[in-house]
Amino acid sequence: MIAQGTGMTTLAAEPIWNVGKGLWFGDDASTVAPRVDSLFMFIFWVSTAFFLLIVGLIIVFVIRHRRLPGVAPQRSASHNTPLELAWTFLPMFFLAIMFVWGFRDYMYMHVAPAQAEEINLTARQWSWLATYDHGGSPTETMHLVDLDVPIIPVPKGRPIKVVLHSVDVLHAFWVPDFRVKIDVIPNRYTTTWFEATGGATQFDENGQPLPYTDHYLFCAEYCGNQHSQMAAIIRVMDEAAYQEAKAAMTNIWDGRSLEEVGQILAQRNGCFSCHSADGSAGTGPTWLGIWGKTETVRTRDGATETVTIDENYVRESIYDPGAKIVDGFANQMTPFTSEQIDDQELGAIIAYIKSLGGGSN
Amino acid sequence: MTTIPADTAGAHDAHHDLPYLARKGGWATTVWDWMTTIDHKKIGVMYLFAILIAFFVGGVAALTVRLELWSPVQTVQNAAGESVVTGREIFSSNTGYNKAFTLHGAVMVFLFIIPSIPAALGNFVLPLMLGAKDVAFPRLNLFSWYVYVVGSLFAVAAILLGGVDTGWTFYTPYSVIAEDYHRVIAMTLAVFILGFSSIFTGMNFIVTVHKLRAPGMGWFDMPLFVWGIYATSIIQVLATPVLGITVLLLTIENVFKIGIFNPAYGGDPVLYQHFFWFYSHPAVYIMILPGMAIMSELIAVHARKRIFGYKFVAFSSLGIAAISFIVWGHHMFTAQGELASAIFSGLTFLVAIPSAIKVFNWTATLYKGSIAMTTPMAYALIFMFLFSIGGLTGLFLGSLSTDMHLHDTYFVVAHFHYVMMGGTVMALLGGIHHWWPKMFGKMYNERWALVGAALVFVGFNTTFFTQFILGTKGMPRRYATYVPEFQSLHQLSTIGSMILAVGFLVHLMVFVMSLAGGRKAPPNPWGGLSMEWETASPPIEHNFHHEPVVRHHPYDFDDTVPPQTDPAEFPLPEPAPAGRGH
Numbered sequence: 001m002i003a004q005g006t007g008m009t010t011l012a013a014e015p016i017w018n019v020g021k022g023l024w025f026g027d028d029a030s031t032v033a034p035r036v037d038s039l040f041m042f043i044f045w046v047s048t049a050f051f052l053l054i055v056g057l058i059i060v061f062v063i064r065h066r067r068l069p070g071v072a073p074q075r076s077a078s079h080n081t082p083l084e085l086a087w088t089f090l091p092m093f094f095l096a097i098m099f100v101w102g103f104r105d106y107m108y109m110h111v112a113p114a115q116a117e118e119i120n121l122t123a124r125q126w127s128w129l130a131t132y133d134h135g136g137s138p139t140e141t142m143h144l145v146d147l148d149v150p151i152i153p154v155p156k157g158r159p160i161k162v163v164l165h166s167v168d169v170l171h172a173f174w175v176p177d178f179r180v181k182i183d184v185i186p187n188r189y190t191t192t193w194f195e196a197t198g199g200a201t202q203f204d205e206n207g208q209p210l211p212y213t214d215h216y217l218f219c220a221e222y223c224g225n226q227h228s229q230m231a232a233i234i235r236v237m238d239e240a241a242y243q244e245a246k247a248a249m250t251n252i253w254d255g256r257s258l259e260e261v262g263q264i265l266a267q268r269n270g271c272f273s274c275h276s277a278d279g280s281a282g283t284g285p286t287w288l289g290i291w292g293k294t295e296t297v298r299t300r301d302g303a304t305e306t307v308t309i310d311e312n313y314v315r316e317s318i319y320d321p322g323a324k325i326v327d328g329f330a331n332q333m334t335p336f337t338s339e340q341i342d343d344q345e346l347g348a349i350i351a352y353i354k355s356l357g358g359g360s361n
Numbered sequence: 362m363t364t365i366p367a368d369t370a371g372a373h374d375a376h377h378d379l380p381y382l383a384r385k386g387g388w389a390t391t392v393w394d395w396m397t398t399i400d401h402k403k404i405g406v407m408y409l410f411a412i413l414i415a416f417f418v419g420g421v422a423a424l425t426v427r428l429e430l431w432s433p434v435q436t437v438q439n440a441a442g443e444s445v446v447t448g449r450e451i452f453s454s455n456t457g458y459n460k461a462f463t464l465h466g467a468v469m470v471f472l473f474i475i476p477s478i479p480a481a482l483g484n485f486v487l488p489l490m491l492g493a494k495d496v497a498f499p500r501l502n503l504f505s506w507y508v509y510v511v512g513s514l515f516a517v518a519a520i521l522l523g524g525v526d527t528g529w530t531f532y533t534p535y536s537v538i539a540e541d542y543h544r545v546i547a548m549t550l551a552v553f554i555l556g557f558s559s560i561f562t563g564m565n566f567i568v569t570v571h572k573l574r575a576p577g578m579g580w581f582d583m584p585l586f587v588w589g590i591y592a593t594s595i596i597q598v599l600a601t602p603v604l605g606i607t608v609l610l611l612t613i614e615n616v617f618k619i620g621i622f623n624p625a626y627g628g629d630p631v632l633y634q635h636f637f638w639f640y641s642h643p644a645v646y647i648m649i650l651p652g653m654a655i656m657s658e659l660i661a662v663h664a665r666k667r668i669f670g671y672k673f674v675a676f677s678s679l680g681i682a683a684i685s686f687i688v689w690g691h692h693m694f695t696a697q698g699e700l701a702s703a704i705f706s707g708l709t710f711l712v713a714i715p716s717a718i719k720v721f722n723w724t725a726t727l728y729k730g731s732i733a734m735t736t737p738m739a740y741a742l743i744f745m746f747l748f749s750i751g752g753l754t755g756l757f758l759g760s761l762s763t764d765m766h767l768h769d770t771y772f773v774v775a776h777f778h779y780v781m782m783g784g785t786v787m788a789l790l791g792g793i794h795h796w797w798p799k800m801f802g803k804m805y806n807e808r809w810a811l812v813g814a815a816l817v818f819v820g821f822n823t824t825f826f827t828q829f830i831l832g833t834k835g836m837p838r839r840y841a842t843y844v845p846e847f848q849s850l851h852q853l854s855t856i857g858s859m860i861l862a863v864g865f866l867v868h869l870m871v872f873v874m875s876l877a878g879g880r881k882a883p884p885n886p887w888g889g890l891s892m893e894w895e896t897a898s899p900p901i902e903h904n905f906h907h908e909p910v911v912r913h914h915p916y917d918f919d920d921t922v923p924p925q926t927d928p929a930e931f932p933l934p935e936p937a938p939a940g941r942g943h
Contacts, residue, residue, distance in 0.1 A: 102760030146436035176835030228840035
């Protein structure tokens with residue numbers, strides 16, 4: 001759960017049509033968010049005016065011209081060309097404003113400033129993996145809904161360009177507080193950018209202000225079974241804290257045991273969205289106590305056989321998950337390539353799974 | 362069905378002067394008679410039953426979806442310190458939820474709303490309005506009903522037996538890379554079969570409108586219902602084949618492993634979205650145009666007023682049909698390039714104009730009318746209220762920068778429910794009540810029907826208005842689980858869906874009571890001027906005793922005493938001063 005902000009953001013010149021914005025929007029935490037909100041509220045009030053006009057006229061007519069026994073309708077014109085042309089072309093004026101305004105801000109959203117720092121974001125069923133310009137990835141996580149999701153640090157007040165691609169199906173990158181969304185597509189890079197402002201101050205459980213603000217990253221394009229759990233936290237922090245967070249993620253091998261590295265890699269690669277480490281049921285078999293177990297599996301041609309969960313089985317199941325599926329589970333996993341998880345990393349993940357206990361070894 | 366005494370006036374062939382509902386023998390004979398009928402009225406009634414069953418199935422799926430969203434799923438520590446998952450209301454996993462919303466979407470779109478008004482009410486009313494004995498190709502009409510039933514069974518079987526969890530849009534590559542992709546092929550094949558039914562019906566209506574208008578009926582003497590159905594038929598015939606092409610390409614890709622949509626073979630998943638929406642966006646207008654068509658009838662007849670700006674309303678239907686083919690890209694603002702998005706955004710704003718024209722014209726029609734608060738009129742007013750919200754919220758989605766935020770959220774869900782359900786379904790309900798006396802020869806209980814309409818109105822707004830706010834605040838669509846801050850709005854929405862369900866049950870009760878013991882309907886209970894009100898209620902088997910002749914405009918309420926009514930009940934205004942006409 002993200003700490004709730006209670007502070008107020010005050011902007012110098014809030015346009016008049018922004019009245020009532022609080023009903024519709026939560027925090028705004030990027031430079032583009034106030035632009036989107038402003039157009040939204042402009043359309044809202046124009047629409048409300050038209051709506052009230054129509055509904056008001058209908059109510060007046062229904063009351064004044066209600067049917068009374070024996071009373072005939074009154075004669076009235078059945079068409080009026082100037083009036084009809086007026087209500088055909090008058091709305092076009094408002095529509096043109098909306099179109100141009102929306103297009104202008106859309107281009108602002110799509111063209112990243114040249115000095116923007118790039119963060120690569122890889123989407124897979126069902127996790128987000130951020131890779132920074134120094135090759136590192138986040139190691140911190142936060143418990144959200146019923147999964148641990150990664151915390152992705154970003155600096156405040158500086159443009160960040162996000163380069164996205166998917167290794168499997170369609171996903172979409174959406175940070176509601178930033179009002180930024182872009183589809184993530186296999187075999188094609190898409191990009192977007194934002195400059196985080198952080199929005200309202202957030203507080204910890206004791207009511208103390210936090211030095212950073214957290215914002216949800218949701219997957220917005222339906223991507224299968226655990227679509228609704230494919231989340232992450234974007235953490236907006238000042239430059240010094242950001243550089244510190246980046247430095248901390250450089251080399252996960254330093255000062256960590258093989259199991260600890262394996263756990264971080266499993267987290268980064270989204271393994272835990274399907275395979276729990278605490279025995280709870282998921283889309284895939286839990287890893288708790290799985291090592292050395294004998295399992296009945298389904299092979300690709302539909303035959304059943306029994307295997308022992310060992311190094312070879314784990315390796316095969318990472319690079320070619322469909323080869324042997326544990327009975328009772330569906331083949332839902334996207335295969336990893338040896339570039340995505342290399343031999344050394346594979347060893348760490350195997351060590352981690354071993355550390356979760358099992359029948360032998 | 363209840364037998365109604367035949368109107369025997371001018372009987373030259375007693376058999377054909379019987380009401381079309383008259384039974385011709387025992388149960389077996391009656392069933393056989395219905396199953397082999399080529400009477401457009403019986404086929405219309407058969408469609409009505411079929412789509413209402415589909416509506417029920419889709420509705421139950423919707424309620425399970427809403428109930429599941431009553432609470433967010435969370436992992437919490439129980440008293441024993443173990444992690445337990447809470448908040449699963451109906452389904453034990455996300456998969457069940459995903460299948461339920463797929464079932465809801467696919468059934469409501471392909472089995473219910475696309476065929477609903479044209480195939481059920483259109484079949485019954487359109488030939489009567491034109492003064493024709495039947496549609497142009499009666500056998501094709503029956504065939505299209507069977508095609509619809511086969512396609513529907515295929516679709517439900519594909520979903521229930523296989524379990525499709527892709528959403529009703531079947532987006533690639535998710536729909537084709539799973540090991541069970543063949544279910545999606547089966548599902549799209551079902552949609553393809555249903556598409557044929559749609560094409561047959563559309564073709565039939567186009568020819569009927571061109572060739573079977575009563576003597577003296579020019580194009581601008583047609584009721585606006587006919588104009589709307591005609592525009593819809595054109596879209597059906599032109600757009601539906603694209604769906605067939607898409608299914609064919611999906612199959613070729615999977616059989617021959619040629620890369621078309623699947624990136625694993627070098628295909629492009631966004632191409633699928635273009636194909637899909639090239640059909641499905643015009644299909645949105647296949648859904649709403651017939652609703653608008655009904656609206657013109659309800660407003661004119663129950664306000665006893667000539668439709669304001671008849672030609673603007675008629676041409677706006679054709680305008681919508683034409684523009685509907687060039688706005689499909691607005692479903693892909695987050696997936697396509699800047700230039701394409703800009704063009705589609707501009708075109709999308711353009712399509713708002715003809716819809717707005719219609720609403721303005723209906724409002725102006727009420728001016729100085731004689732407005733009866735019947736259920737059909739209540740639904741016409743509900744339509745204007747809800748459809749205006751649906752249309753205006755489309756502006757937020759047509760505008761590029763706001764769509765970046767709102768795309769694929771509950772805002773979109775609310776928007777299209779306001780249009781599809783607040784528009785089309787409300788018009789359908791109004792239309793069913795409007796033509797119910799004509800179809801079944803029985804009146805319904807007006808008071809209870811109005812209670813039902815009030816419940817539907819309140820329930821609908823509670824369910825869906827909350828979803829606009831959920832969307833802007835950050836709730837993505839198609840989420841089986843959600844973060845806890847959205848819970849109260851979700852609960853409000855779920856309560857609304859229950860009220861909505863009660864409203865529909867009240868309507869069901871009113872219909873059953875009417876069939877069981879309703880008052881006999883007069884031939885023209887509302888004082889309508891279009892030709893269906895010139896025949897008996899229910900109509901005789903051949904519709905009219907003699908080929909009808911057009912003597913007045915269908916909306917000339919100022920100068921025409923409605924046929925088969927007591928003139929005292931529908932008095933005419935004072936004669937127009939000399940020298941002033943229309």
